Amino acid sequence: MAMYGAPIGGKWGGLFSDLVRVPYADAMLVLLPAGLDPAAMASASDNWSLSWRLVAPHLKARPGARVLVVARGSIGLYVCDIARALGASDVLYVDPDPEHRKLAESFGARTAEAIEPIRHGFDLAVEATGRVDQLALVVRSLAPEGICESAGNHFRPGELPLLDMYLTGVTLRIARDNVRAHIPEALELAASGKRSHRSCR
Secondary structure (H helix, E strand, O other), rough: OOOOOOEEOOOOOOOOOOOOOOOOHHHHOOOOOOOOOOOOOOOOOHHHHHHHHHHHHHHHOOOOOEEEEEOOOHHHHHHHHHHHHHOOOOEEOOOOHHHHHHHHHHOOOOOEEOOOOOOOOOOEEEEOOOHHHHHHHHHEEEEEEEEEEOOOOOOOOOOOOOOOHHHHHOHHHEEEHHHHHOHHHHHHHHHHHHOOOOOOO
């Protein structure tokens, strides 16, 4: 495992270095498609492709799914944009930051500063806050056989409503993502210019 900008797995340089060492470059580097602005796609190797993986495969398997996003920034905002572009029937973005909510609304999402659990309200939930209490909230809002994707980074312990999750039939995934596998498809979506302008319910 290697992480640029972090002393994990070797000294590879940081994201703002003039030069970086890329092990296995032939396999790990991905050419940016023509027409995409490199500055706009600076997050393609991290948050953009992670966000694609959090929502796109599920919407392919469940077209028109209802999506709940509880987040604090770029990952959740990317998820909103991708979810609406790929045909989610409803996207609710929850974030205390009014500027983030305004941006999510521009992607066609409904927004809220905070919510209580919405029983059986969503087919897919994405949690990107790093807070276990927010993870518990999203799993309580899933419909039967719903899926919860968590971007992780939970540094403090907490409790999940395991009996509720069991009775609802929740699938929960918490993982540090291997984004390299998803970069080509995530860039393909960005290059397509696909974006939903439908109003949310």
